[in-house]
Amino acid sequence: MAATALNLFSHNGLADPSADLARNTVYLKLQLHAFGNSKKVNAARVNLGAADKKLFRISKTLLDSMTLVAIRSFDGKTRDIIYDRCLPFDTGVHFVPLTLIEAVESELRERRDMRQELIKQFLSEYPALCRDVSERLKEHYNAADYPTLDEVERSFGMSWQFISFGVPHQIEAIAPAIFAEERAKAAAELREAAGDIQQLMRSTLSELVAHLRDSLTPGADGKRKRFFDTTVTHLTDFLRYFDDRNVVRDSELKQIVDQARSMLHGVDVEALKNTDAVRQKIQRDMSDIATRLAPMVTRVPSRAIRLVAQD
Numbered sequence: 001m002a003a004t005a006l007n008l009f010s011h012n013g014l015a016d017p018s019a020d021l022a023r024n025t026v027y028l029k030l031q032l033h034a035f036g037n038s039k040k041v042n043a044a045r046v047n048l049g050a051a052d053k054k055l056f057r058i059s060k061t062l063l064d065s066m067t068l069v070a071i072r073s074f075d076g077k078t079r080d081i082i083y084d085r086c087l088p089f090d091t092g093v094h095f096v097p098l099t100l101i102e103a104v105e106s107e108l109r110e111r112r113d114m115r116q117e118l119i120k121q122f123l124s125e126y127p128a129l130c131r132d133v134s135e136r137l138k139e140h141y142n143a144a145d146y147p148t149l150d151e152v153e154r155s156f157g158m159s160w161q162f163i164s165f166g167v168p169h170q171i172e173a174i175a176p177a178i179f180a181e182e183r184a185k186a187a188a189e190l191r192e193a194a195g196d197i198q199q200l201m202r203s204t205l206s207e208l209v210a211h212l213r214d215s216l217t218p219g220a221d222g223k224r225k226r227f228f229d230t231t232v233t234h235l236t237d238f239l240r241y242f243d244d245r246n247v248v249r250d251s252e253l254k255q256i257v258d259q260a261r262s263m264l265h266g267v268d269v270e271a272l273k274n275t276d277a278v279r280q281k282i283q284r285d286m287s288d289i290a291t292r293l294a295p296m297v298t299r300v301p302s303r304a305i306r307l308v309a310q311d
Helices: 018-024 064-083 098-140 149-154 168-174 176-218 229-245 251-265 271-274 276-296
Strands: 025-033 040-041 060-061 085-091 092-097 156-165
Touching: 018 025, 018 176, 025 064, 025 098, 064 098, 064 168, 064 229, 064 251, 085 176, 092 098, 098 149, 098 229, 168 276, 176 229, 176 251, 229 251, 229 271, 251 276, 271 276
Parallel strands: none
Antiparallel strands: 025 092, 025 156, 040 060, 085 092
16 A cells, blocks of 8 residues: 555545544554674585485574674564554554554654664674674684674664555546555455454453453462562553553443453552452452453454563
8 A cells, every 4th residue: 555644534434443443543664673693504514414404594693792682672672662552453564543643752762762872882892793703603704794884883773654554546536446446455454454453452351351360360279379560560551551542442342441440440569469358359350351351352363463562
């Protein structure tokens, strides 16, 4: 699809929830690039005994850099932040609720500045890292694998843009049949995405609630199970951003979210770890919510997407 400022779905009579999705979101395209830190090694140069070398794909690490590891970890956290605020559409592309555009933009600008400081540190270390690895790789060292400092700097990048997808209206005057066909394709894609988001929101809440319930349920030996802070924080984060992310206006799920918020209001992690009365109450509450959610999760979304950051 081509990018356009026009809203493709404003006049085509789409029924909810896809019409709500079109009205309440824009697309965010996020790109993160970093120095590639591996290189294939010719299997013929490695002693593999009598094994068929065609069956091996061998690579070497170019640089032993904790700063580069930190940059990649930082990028992972940036993606997690986007997962927490936005809704998935395709690889590198998310639906952004209109109510969160300013917050997302501010967060990304701040993280770009922080990322640049890490990159500057890596660039200052790069010459010494190259000297060190030349000694460690021995005969597998190849100077051609190591670009100049300027080239390395250009290999890093972080960019994003908010866009609205549609079919350029210039096509309508030139080829109305093609315009109508492409518009129908885009509308169908949006309907599919809206259905996926509704089911994903429901299934994600169901999983988070069930995880908290199970973590608070004693084991077969009657003892407490090990309890992680993220068991609560992932759920409370979902509840915190739900109203912004409920762009398909799922009223049934909204009722359950409000109930869960009420049940967890004022409850902290330490109480869930150490206070039996609190643990038992929240365990019962989560069981009730899980029962209500079960019939609402009717299918697995067709897209391989997730809503919460992984531990």
